[in-house]
Amino acid sequence: MIVQRQNGVALWRQIADRIRSSIASGDYDADGRVPPELALAAQFGVNRHTVRSALAALAEEGIVRAEQGRGTMIERKQRINFPISRRTRFTEGIGDQAREKEGLLLATVEEEASTEIARRLAIDAGTMVVRLETLRTADRRPVSRATSWFPSDRFGGIAKAYRETGSITEAFRDLGLKDYVRAVTEVTALHAEVEDRADLKLSPGAIVLVTRALNCDLEGRPVQFSVSRFPADMVQFTIEN
Amino acid sequence: MIVQRQNGVALWRQIADRIRSSIASGDYDADGRVPPELALAAQFGVNRHTVRSALAALAEEGIVRAEQGRGTMIERKQRINFPISRRTRFTEGIGDQAREKEGLLLATVEEEASTEIARRLAIDAGTMVVRLETLRTADRRPVSRATSWFPSDRFGGIAKAYRETGSITEAFRDLGLKDYVRAVTEVTALHAEVEDRADLKLSPGAIVLVTRALNCDLEGRPVQFSVSRFPADMVQFTIEN
DNA sequence: TCTAGTTGTCTATATAAATAGACATTCCAT
DNA sequence: ATGGAATGTCTATTTATATAGACAACTAGA
Structure with missing residues (x-):
């Protein structure tokens, strides 16, 4: 059966x-x-x-x-492989698996860090952070919907820089951060919620892979915490040690 | 809405x-x-x-x-965190997140390697491999259902050793492999199938996290390839780089 | 041109899911 | 003891899901 x-x-x-x-x-x-x-x-x-x-x-x-x-x-048949490593970068990760890659900034706000965000970024709760809502597509299909937080003091201009470059790595570079590494990635899976369905153009009942990731500079200071959602039927992760 | x-x-x-x-x-x-x-x-x-x-x-x-x-x-509120790293081991990974841990050998057979298994283990297709079907529980709740393949020439006795020790790490040691490392882990998510539902005691419609993992000895020779299924509502993975 | 194989559309019926309302049962604080 | 708040059980009705059968429309190869 x-x-x-x-x-x-x-x-x-x-x-x-x-x-x-x-x-x-x-x-x-x-x-x-x-x-x-x-x-x-x-x-x-x-x-x-x-x-x-x-x-x-x-x-x-x-x-x-x-x-x-x-x-x-x-018509369409793809499951994009997404490597997770110390040097995880979205655009490089997709590599040549898609012809056309795009990063879209949906919204940005400056807000006080919640207790969770503060803990992840190793700052005091209530400190100002910049939140970016982004959508990434490969060959016109949405492959990730991410919410990222950055400490305002160091990266207050990240929204503008990201909008201009379409890449977090480039935006960091514009703000004087030459390099960064992935410190921790948590992966879990959930049923798609209504917002996921709208953003990722999913069918109801579909599965989303959820990652919570922390990027740090080379001194180990947190620079970005993000929660990303990927359509499970289009994406898989590969962790190479 | x-x-x-x-x-x-x-x-x-x-x-x-x-x-x-x-x-x-x-x-x-x-x-x-x-x-x-x-x-x-x-x-x-x-x-x-x-x-x-x-x-x-x-x-x-x-x-x-x-x-x-x-x-x-x-009654129950848990999501076991499962670290994935070069030194990933199931029992150590669970750590003290559960009081009672158990590894159960459901079945074992020796068979010819399929093309996929041969590719993963870097052997010729048709070479004999040992397949182990295992179920792992934490505090009496199933947390993973795994199918593992081992090259028969090196690990013909793995089933017996696993049955006696209840641990892959211990079984490897009994067969003379002192240490091994996780080379690659692929993660994806699917709706639970009927077999998952039976093995993992899942409700229909639940989500399973699926990993495909390759372990190698310190010389880089593949020693184990396994496909594991975890109930997504009970498990999350953490990749620390 | 004919025919086998395929998708498209229609009607009808049975079962499951969801809503609505009423009332019983149990626990617990007053 | 009494009443409020919670879960348990029942009937009835509507909507969505699934099955069944028949036939039309289209494609491609013989």
Whole structure:
């Protein structure tokens, strides 16, 4: 048995998730299309209409496109590998896995550090920090939605610098920080929330990988703490020691 | 708006996931119980019966226990932190986060290496390898379900050694491998499949974190490749560089 | 041109999820 | 003891999900 009933997740969604996963794994690379609806219905032990609901959801996401009389073609098939190391940098990490990379600054505010942010940045709670809300895309598809905090005293101009350069590394350099390293990365996974769905253009019920990362300068002083969300069907992390 | 309708994921499951997450985050630590059903219903904008379905699912998982007249008490609230580094070892990693740790050998077979396993272990496809199916628990709750492969020529006796010691590190030592290091760890996340649900005692629709890890000896020769699945609501990873 | 194989659309029915309301039961502070 | 606040149980209704069957529309190869 491959799909589960009466568990709070509709069959069509379970099937959509599995097909999406199969596409990402390259299971259908041989002919570049998904198996016929009747074959999928047999495979999952459900009615053809249920499979059609699943394929409609994937078409909505832009992953497949049905062509009457021919079959259902795979439009997009990617799982970007994202290395995590002491020298983790977003743009370099993506490397040549995508032709077109973009960093977009959604919003920026200066605020008082909450107790958690203060602890992570090793500053006193209430100290001013700059918060950046950023969205990153590869080949026009969103691959991460990040919230980052920087100590205001050192990096008050980070928003302007990031807007001009589109890169944290470049922005740091403009502000006189020549180099930095990744100190800690925490990884967990959650169901996508409504905001994730909007930002990352996810289907409801999808999974997001969540990282909490701390970057420090070469003296070990924290320079950036960020919480990032990645669509789990498009991204995997690799930790090389 | 906090919950989404008509998206293939039942409201009660979305709400159960959010409450589980809130419990893990410590949102309800003040009084050790979940808010009253009517308050949750108001918060999520749903009927009280829908909230009751969510709480029933969490009770089934052993996370909460309802007491008539009193409220719904939090029974379990943990997210075990699992460090990933060059010296990653399961038992040491758990450390004192759990009182009672256990490693159980579910099954073992000797088989020919598939192309993927051969590539990971840097051997020829078809070479014999030992496969171990293991389950790890912390305080009686399953925290990982792993499938590991070892080259038969060097580690033919790994199953026996593991059964006797309950530890990979110990088993390696018995077979003459004094030390080893983690070379690569890949992390991704998926919806739990039926097998995960059985092994890890997960609720349907739950998320599993999947790691693919390669351990090598000090000369850099691969000694173990393993695929592990962790319940995402109980586990997080920390990568310290 | 014909036909097998595929997706598209329609109707109908059964089951699960969600809402709504009423009232019982239990705990606990007053 | 009493009343407020909480969970437990029941009935009824509406909406979403899933199944079933039939047939139309389109594609590609024989």
